[in-house]
Amino acid sequence: MAVTSISELRVDADRLWRRLEEMARIGATAAGGVHRLALSDEDRRARDLFRAWAESLELAVSVDRIGNMFARRAGTHDERPPVLLGSHLDSQPTGGRFDGALGVLAALEVVQTLEDHAVETAAPIEIANWTNEEGARFAPAMMGSGVFSSRFGLSDALNAADPDGVTVAEAIEGIGYRGKAAVGGRRLAAALELHIEQGPILEEKECDIGVVTGVQGARWFDLTIVGEEAHAGPTPMPRRTDPVAVLGRWVVDLYRRVERDFAPHGRLTMGVLEAMPASRNTVPGRVRVSVDIRHPEEPALDDLEVCLREEAERASSARGAEWRLEPVWRSPPVRFSGRCIDAIRSAAERCGYSSMSLMAGAGHDSVHTSDVAPTGMIFVPCEGGVSHNEAERITPEQAEAGANVLLHAALGLAG
Ligand SMILES: [Zn+2]
Structure with a gap:
């Protein structure tokens, strides 16, 4: 498929939606949500599926010692630090289908779109699936990104136990995702996360894209x-x-x-x-x-x-x-990087979506990546602002808009 200019590049919305549906079948609940606790068998199947998709694009998949997964597409200047795009595949016990999964699968769609159109970037692009964002089975939440950013110690995290006394170390081993790579300690050019808003503001304002300026303190x-x-x-x-x-x-x-x-x-x-x-x-x-x-x-x-x-x-x-x-x-308030905020805002403009600035109300892996890299977040509306709930809903058009903004923001940052 030929596009005449980079600014016309768009993701394949149907492919993204099909993948979201396929991922939602893993741990699917009767009420339409997902049950995919961190490091459970459902989490293993979600990871296996993500890995298979990434490998079908010939991305190099690596796993670190806390189980964070990274799928890398080389850059033309491959020695440069990568632009990281990602979120999480684990869920609350009665979670929604889009919380986290949208960010990982949209990142995959961005990379596949670049492949389809033979668009190369100067910096490499990596897709991240962070371990145990939700904190529902093991505390603390946002564990994988917290170890990556050195906010949490690796051995403390590995020793955390679930209510049955199973430790993170045992659970990672059990699902076969105890990687060999060191956790963190490497440079990132930027980190971007697409996520559903989990609040009502974008829907109320009938706005397509939230440019997240930071995360409130708690x-x-x-x-x-x-x-x-x-x-x-x-x-x-x-x-x-x-x-x-x-x-x-x-x-x-x-x-x-x-x-x-x-x-x-x-x-x-x-x-x-x-x-x-x-x-x-x-x-x-x-x-x-x-x-x-x-x-x-x-x-x-x-x-x-x-x-x-x-x-x-x-x-x-x-x-x-x-x-x-x-x-x-x-948890102190976080301010996201001005460069990432600008990249997201101009990406929304370039794609013709309405956008507004807002603060994130909930914690995200981006809180931790912002300790070690310029970080930005993109929000898309979700129906009624409902999340951490099996009734969580977004439309295919909303997923598409978020992925297109992620694509162009990533292009802006990766060069
Ligand atoms: Zn989430």
Whole structure:
């Protein structure tokens, strides 16, 4: 197939969609989603299929010691660091068909399109399938890319165990993907990831492409409020130190401040609430709440944390209760590379798609690659913003648009 100029180059949308459907059959669930936990037999079959497709294009497939897979197409200046395109093939226990798989299979489609049209790039292009992005079976999430970027140690990751006590090392060995290559420690020209948005903004704005400028920061805490256990009947209300009453005021006042002072970017979530001793007719002695705060700016995260503490103190002291806030985890905000952002924006323009800038709400492997390489992410809308859900849907046209932007952004960066 001849194209008169590089700017007219487009992916084969039908081929991409057929591959997405074929991949979705591995671990397919009755409700239309996928069950493809990291390093499971389903993951092995997904990896085998990806490897077979890559080898049919004569790409050199390598596997590193944490099981990350790389399929490489040589450049005309093959000594140059590669442009990496990729995402993940593992899923949540009841995951969707496009989360991760779109990024890997679109990268494959990009390389095959270059092959079809005999287009060479100066820098080599590598397709990455990162190990255990989801973190559903083994913690932490985004494990393979985290070891690649040295955020996590290799032996810590290999020793992580699933709820049955099977370690990552045993599971990788078991599916035959314990590679010999060193993890990371090599230069990349750039890293690009196409992913579904997993949120509602692009659909609401009827926009084809999200140019992701970064990933918001997150901090996790456990808040414990300590009061005094008492009988639910005889103890008069004024005599109680009831941590649930403290919690009630804290929640109301904190939500009010976050919604008023941190809109539109601030996020506050309390996903786990426990009262102890959890008896119907005892005033609880303690309550514990998980707190997740997120914001694109580090100073705003600092302010949010101050806010948590001020309101905890105000609500507790009013009733003579005690409180403590324990940090559990933190991930600072990430800013993607200006060069990658520009490459993605002009790729969308070149292909005639509407685009807008936005921040990623969730974690991705790109958070880790941005530690070691100029990184960019492309979002396409998904129906109703629904993800981590078997009902996750995108259209063939949305997949095609994302892959075309990935193609032209990669061409822009690989030369
Ligand atoms: Zn994902």
